[in-house]
Amino acid sequence: MVIIFAVIAPKPHVGTHQSYKTMRKNLLIISAILLAAFAAMIVSSCNNAIQQKRMITVSILPQKFMLEKIVGDKFVISCMLNEGNNPEAYEPSMTHLMNIEHSVAYFCIGYIGFEYAIIDKAHANNPDLKIYNNSDGIETIQGTHFSPEGKHDEADPHLWTSVRNAMTISKNMLDAVIELDPDNAKTYTANFNNFKAELETLDAEIKAKLAAKQGSAFLVWHPSLSYFAQDYGLKQVSLEYEGKEIPIDKLKQNIDAARESKATVLFVQQEFDSRQAETIGNELGVKMIKINPMGYEWESELTKIADAIANN
Ligand SMILES: [Zn+2]
Structure with missing residues (x-):
């Protein structure tokens, strides 16, 4: 700002008194325009800062991996379960619950027990929180897995250990992030298409190996x-x-x-x-x-x- 004013400061020795007045008026108008532009710049950079801080919480690290492929650094991705945590005996920490409270959305993987408890708690503290099930549309396998309560007839929750399921999961993620941030839909779609190609290659490679x-x-x-x-x-x-x-x-x-x-x-x-x-x-x-x-x-x-x- 100081530099701008120094450059456009009036110089009284130039021209007549009348033209000096006109010049001063013009300079005032220019200053006002520059000030407005500068203010707009500050507002927009603040908005960017706020946007950069938008957070999505996911349940497990493979979701974080897939979501980052789609959103890049446009969202901060917080993950509930860290390395080594057993999903079937998991109690979320205070930090994780705080993160979910500050998130714009929670992406669940679908059939892990702790998610239900978290959704209730998180919704009570953050009613605006949007909840998306990343496994929507995946046909589950039954009878392969015991729940911590000893039930055997429920959906096998380990949906993400399949490249083909990952294609559905990441498409669900794409739809959700476009809803959360439509301005960047093109970027997300392009990233998704790249990732989808990567998944298709991986699937073909594994298929050939096996x-x-x-x-x-x-x-x-x-x-x-x-x-x-x-x-x-x-x-x-x-x-x-x-x-x-x-x-x-x-x-x-x-x-x-x-x-x-x-x-x-x-x-x-x-x-x-x-x-x-x-x-x-x-x-x-x-x-x-x-x-x-x-x-x-x-x-x-x-x-x-x-x-x-x-x-x-
Ligand atoms: Zn299991």
Whole structure:
């Protein structure tokens, strides 16, 4: 501002008194225009700052990974579940609840128990919060998974361990962010199209890797790969018993079933870590592989799982 006034400051020694008056008037008008422009600049930069701070909360890190592919840095993405948290025994921290209160939207993944409790709480504190289910339209698998309450007939919640489901999830995300920020619809659509192409390539690559393994089985402690198995014609054999450790009297039966499946790999996941898994893995002589399908590196995790099945 100081510079602007110094440059346009009136110079009385130039011209007659009359023209000096006119010039002063003109300069005042110019100053007013510049001031208005400057004020507009400040307002718009403030608006940008506010827009940059808009936050979307998601439930799990693979959602954060997918959403960032679409929105870039136009939203801050806060995630409820961090590395190593077990989604089936999760209590959100104060920070997470605060984040959701300051979010414009909450993107749930659909069938994880803690989401229902959060939605109620968050809505009470932030009635404007928009809630989107990223798994809308995905056909769920039933009967593969025990809920923490021991129910077996509910939808398997691990929908995100499938590249094909990720296409639906990210399309749902796209629709939601366009609703939240229509001004940037073009950018979001272009980003989505790039990501969709990436997913199609990934799906084709995994399909090719696993083509020779059609119909074969793999072992997993917790059944988190039902959708992955379905996509590529594989059989998932889960070792845990009704979502828990295997009781001694069921152990032999369980090991026999695993052996019969002729699987050669056993996937274990840090969130559902069990020493039993290691004992059984050793007894069966299968290759044990630690996976992290709840992590941010979603694409490389799925590739790692496919490679492990293809190469063992
Ligand atoms: Zn589970």
